[in-house]
Amino acid sequence: MPNSAPVFGRKPSRKPWDHGKRESRHARGYGTAWEKLRKVILQRDKHLCQPCKRAGRITVAQAVDHILAKANGGTDDPANLQAICTPCHNAKLAEDQGKRSRTRPTFGADGWPIEEGKNR
Numbered sequence: 001m002p003n004s005a006p007v008f009g010r011k012p013s014r015k016p017w018d019h020g021k022r023e024s025r026h027a028r029g030y031g032t033a034w035e036k037l038r039k040v041i042l043q044r045d046k047h048l049c050q051p052c053k054r055a056g057r058i059t060v061a062q063a064v065d066h067i068l069a070k071a072n073g074g075t076d077d078p079a080n081l082q083a084i085c086t087p088c089h090n091a092k093l094a095e096d097q098g099k100r101s102r103t104r105p106t107f108g109a110d111g112w113p114i115e116e117g118k119n120r
């Protein structure tokens with residue numbers, strides 16, 4: 001009974017980091033359902049950044065934003081979603097983070113701080 005020789009020269013078809021990336025994407029809750037929803041919102045908003053539009057600018061949106069952040073109780077309901085451009089999105093995220101760092105942590109009944117934005 002011959003021992004099966006180890007196979008050399010066969011590389012995995014997929015790079016290990018590809019797999020990891022895909023997993024983290026799902027772990028963050030941005031799966032196929034989100035991709036579909038994203039397209040629906042971009043179409044509804046005609047691929048225009050809504051904050052820019054309100055400010056009188058016409059900018060192509062690259063992303064979809066939660067008007068009320070999920071960390072603050074926002075949902076994936078289309079009414080809570082808007083098309084947004086990258087600069088507006090980044091500004092909004094920075095603002096959200098700034099707000100969060102300025103606010104004092106909330107402590108739960110068990111005495112541990114309640115982490116905001118953990119379920120994003």
Ligand SMILES: [Zn+2]
Nearest residue numbers: 049052085088
């Ligand atoms: Zn914008």
